[in-house]
Amino acid sequence: MQTMRKPARVYWVTPAVSAAIGFVYLIGFTIGGHPLDGLAGLGVMLLFGAGLAIAGRRSETVRGLLDRRDERITGIDLRATAFTAVVLIVAILAGFVVSVARGQSDKPYALLGAIGGLAYVGAVIWFRVRT
């Protein structure tokens, strides 16, 4: 893990991505004929990004998550992300089983499970080759 100084702009990546996702919401809802919902989505994501940036000024943990300078906090982020993935996998499996048990379509659970499985295998191969 790195402890070297990283450019300050790294700090703004997550808030910027939040804003970008908000604009994608706006485009999607506008195409779907609901521009006001898109504006609401954009507002939520802008507030979320701004909230993160402000919280990073006060909280060492949030700052570490944003600027990626602290190896311990980066490790915590990695483990938290893995835990989140496990929760999502369990939710997808449960949704799949409940759905097919009710005689309903396996979508979207089967598709989400397939995407997750392929992403995992791809990531293992990628990191196996690179490290």
Place this chain on the structure above:
Amino acid sequence: MRERRTAGGLSQAELAQQLEVSRQTINSIETGRYTPSLPLAIAIARFFGSTVEEIFDADHA
């Protein structure tokens, strides 16, 4: 590590700033809840003008 830091009159926040990590990380290392990576362990040892083996006890990592 805590002994060397306090001997140098440094606070956890000051050492954290020097090493470009959070104060929480310094505290976690000193209390044995976190084992630093090799690059950070080397950076800490160099900061104190010592070696990794002298700063960290591998038997209690």
